[in-house]
Amino acid sequence: MKAVLSKEVGGPDTLVVEEIDAPEAGPGQVLVDVAACAINFPDTLIIRDLYQFKPPRPFAPGGEISGTIAALGEGVTGWKVGDRVICGVGNGGLQEQVAVDAGRLFRVPEGIDLVEASALLMTYGTTIHALKDRGDIAEGETVLVLGAAGGVGLSAVELAKAYGCRVVAAVSTEEKGEVATKAGADAVVIYPHAPFDKDQSKALAQQFKDAVGAEGADIVYDIVGGDYSEPALRSIAWEGRFLVVGFPAGIAKMPLNLTLLKSCDIRGVFWGAFTAREPERNAQNIAELFDLWQAGKISPLISQTYSLDRAHEAIAKLEARKAVGKLVVTMR
Incomplete structure (x- = not known):
């Protein structure tokens, strides 16, 4: 073969x-x-x-x-x-x-x-575990998704919408923004290419804040990392959950004083370890994904x-x- x-x-x-x-x-x-x-x-x-x-x-x-x-x-x-x-x-x-x-x-x-x-399996399996098991997602919340036009990012857009949330998609190009919008995103942020100096980082944080609204993002779904993470954290809501899913742009160094000021959590998402440790819960998640697919809520x-x-x-x-x-x- x-x-x-x-x-x-x-x-x-x-x-x-x-x-x-x-x-x-x-x-x-x-x-x-x-x-x-x-x-x-x-x-x-x-x-x-x-x-x-x-x-x-x-x-x-x-x-x-x-x-x-x-x-x-x-x-x-x-x-x-x-x-x-x-x-x-x-x-x-x-x-x-x-x-x-x-x-x-x-x-x-x-x-x-x-x-x-x-x-x-890997994209939606990761995301349903992240949003439900680690993010405690609830209807009516605002979710900011970084890297929203890739496979994992689009799964986050679709699933967050399926759970009744407002979704802000952060992407690198207008074309990717159109893809995220088609998947259900309510708003799009086009971010520049890193690395960022202090002023650029501050400007991106303001873009995120403007998009998520005055109350901030209840969940930040970060599959990008690098210089994009801190500006996203600055847009988080009081008691928000920042989900660390991946870091193709590099491992971010986060100022932990922000977690104090927002009383927020930074939570790791390791789906692979979850599947080994809790196979029954993972199987329930995958069954739910197929139900959502057949109901036309994800694709x-x-x-x-x-x-x-x-x-x-x-x-x-x-x-x-x-x-x-x-x-x-x-x-x-």
Whole structure:
């Protein structure tokens, strides 16, 4: 079978496509014929040895797949050959077949396309955990979303609207602002490119304040980090919740006196650890996501699909922060 392999530390240009032996389903595992693999920010890090987990080489990147069960390993119950599934695999998704623990599978309801389903788990799974479990989101609140036109950002716009909130989308271009507006954002802030000096940071904070309103943002959903975080924190409401989700622009250094002045919280969001520690709560969240999808309240945006031979292009585009919505590699 074909696989995209990282055989040396480096960027997307170091990836190669080769034929490898197909895996077999071991005890407690299923073999999945991969239909699609969505590309996520960890894929840009893991090939450079910058991610929390460093699998031995050669390995295939790709942590989020959809597909059809091709075989069952010993002891697997509750599943059958032909079932349509999504799952997180950490890495190894950019290959035609994957052996995965049965406990990591989620069933895809009829009527939902498998390629589209591949774009749900990591983005919307992260966001529903962030907004509900870490953000204590409530109807009528104001949510400021940084990086609102990427896959995770758009999921935050859609889910916050589904929960009855006012959403301010912060993005880097007018084009991305239009995408966020189409997803349901009530207002858009176009921010300049960092780095910022003191005056630029102050000006961006004022942009955020003007957009969220006099009471401030009840939740700040930060998937950008860097110089963008402090201006966003300055726009937070009394007892607001600042959710740290990611930091492709760098790890922010936050002035903690602001948390005192606003009596607000800075809360970390580590969805991967949550799924391992509380699999039942995570499964409930994923089931809720499919319910919201079938009710027409969310719909993952896939802006571009790639063949397996062009998977490196998808990773490079995401790494360059040029992606709108999700980028997905399809196997056939």
